Amino acid sequence: MPIEIRLPDGSVVEHPEGSTGLDVAAAIGSRLAKAAVAVRLDGEWLDLSRPLPHGGSIEIVTENTEDGRSVLRHSAAHVLAQAVLDLYEGATFAIGPAIADGFYYDFKVDQPFTPEDLERIESRMAEIIAADQPFIREAMGRDQALELFSDHEFKREIIETVEPGEVPAGDEVTVYRNNGFVDLCRGPHLPSTGRLEAVKLLRIAGAYWRGDEANPQLQRIYGTAWESKKELEAYLHRLEEAERRDHRRLGPELDLFSFPKEMGAGLVVWHPKGGLVRKLIEDHSRRLHERYGFEFVFSPHLAKEDLWNTSGHLQWYAEGMYPGMEMDHGDAYRVKPMNCPFHIMIYRSRGRSYRELPLRLGELGGVYRYERSGVLHGLLRARGFTQDDSHTFCTRGQLADELAMHLDFVLRWLKDFGFTEFEADLSTRPDKYVGDPAQWGEAEEALAAALDRAGMEYRVAEGDGAFYGPKIDVHVKDAIGRRWQMSTIQVDFNLPERFGIEYAGPDNAPERPAMIHCAKAGSIERFFGVLVEHYAGAFPTWLAPVQAMIVPVADRHIDYARSVAEQLANAGLRAEVDHSGETVGEKIRRAITAKTPAVMVVGDRDVEAGTAGYRRYGADEERRGVSVDEIITELAAEAQPPGVSA
């Protein structure tokens, strides 16, 4: 009896019973059949070579889509495991999924892999791919699978812990064989290993079984796979591009900041140029905070341990905090990992009325968190950093409007720095939490409502909230498509409770305010690091430490160069004169290498005419004889911070 297959365009075709996904694809076109890697029938993944079990809506998954690539990568992971098991006696394998841009496989081996091993494994993989071994799917009972993988402890553990719901056929699991190799796997896979066009192993890393430090540590091999050599090359090129933008390289190169070893890991010093850019960022932060109705406060770097007991930090966050310091009268003090308790102290310094709510307190507060040595990563993960932190105290009734305002603020802030794509995560109650679950629910709903009001799509991250409350995290996509977490907005009913803060309501009865924690940049350091990578070190004019470099052609033009610099300075622009003894070409090269937005070359003709040769960063050619006034007008317009008129 033929089966009816509905194609994505809505048309229905008939195929004889026993037809495979490949048959369906081939009937549509030979090119489609060639590009196909798997099919989805009513949403269920099937191998291309598997007879379709029933009719339904079909989707041919091709190799040039993200879904298609993940099939490809998953098959590549199998080949990797096959190669490793071939080459290393006694090796056993754990899991090997496709991930963004690639795949990995975890192994337990007697000796850790070396870079030379990687080459050896890669050549073995090439042989397996050249042999074009078919992947053959086989379903079997759990007992049989346990028997099959009797030598492989991790596979046995997976089989034993598979949830019944994860396996469509109840108590069955599936394995895929190619040649002598067999792996437990849900599939789907490519028809054969020969379909792997472009595979490359990238690096070796340690990884714990199931990501838990209590479990044995395995050896992980990362690789990448693409549908063509060309795509692989493009990917490797993207990796190089990311490396070129690395803020840890650009920071010292552009003389912005450094991490002197003498100070300790994760601690940064800002050089004058970096300090200037940072100040401009902070100025903008203050400007927007004021515009959105925040007031500025300041608080100390440490406080008595008691305060951190009351706040719950010592109970819930102790491992992120530095140890106590003994001070007067045996009191221990702790360096602050967060600013919130201090802002509560300010709230609590006198009686509060409902009439003064919402009370919005902001601070660029330096905090210190003990990050484990292995996770430090330049400015993106430091041990000392500055939060553009705020705490808003409001009534329950004000919460929805306040959250909407905070979200608006955050998006304004991010747009001002050139980010245009945003994604939000709504993180809900974690396992370790304080407070009443009903209040958590209320807070989570309020956050979701704010996202809906802003028309933002979001993903729910179950259990990712802070210990004191749920939160919205806003992520941005940078210039090369990477996703960074920036801002966070958190609702908190708990700290007000713990500190017992109140306000007098209209009927003079004491009420408890709600609190909103919000960091717009997140950490200024991290934000700065992301900006460096986003702009590849070439800051827009309003943030550039030097906005114009003036290059005299010969020494006799230095006086004129200085007078031009003065004109620019009078217009509020940051200009420098390069009076070094280098050639014109070299001085220009230096200015471009420093990513200066504008280079102005001045020679005899310019001295006479009041002009300059004008070269913009990124432009291929310069313009000669441009009037200095015209240049000043153009640069001064660009130099205005976003939302500030000249």
Added chain:
RNA sequence: GCCGAGGUAGCUCAGGGGUAGAGCAAUUCACUCGUAAUGAAUAGGUCAGGGGUUCAAAUCCCCUCCUCGGCUCCA
């Protein structure tokens, strides 16, 4: 913290038991130049730090610190 790879001049890196090297940067001198590198000379090092083996250690061994790629966590 754990697994792996590293740390040699300001930067990028060579050298692997027997006198510390290169390119770029820096300094000085000459050149005064019209849009991405003028030439020459000079200076610069507890070879991350400490301990050990050795007649002799940058080199081999141990410990510590720091960096990088991951695991985990987060801003």
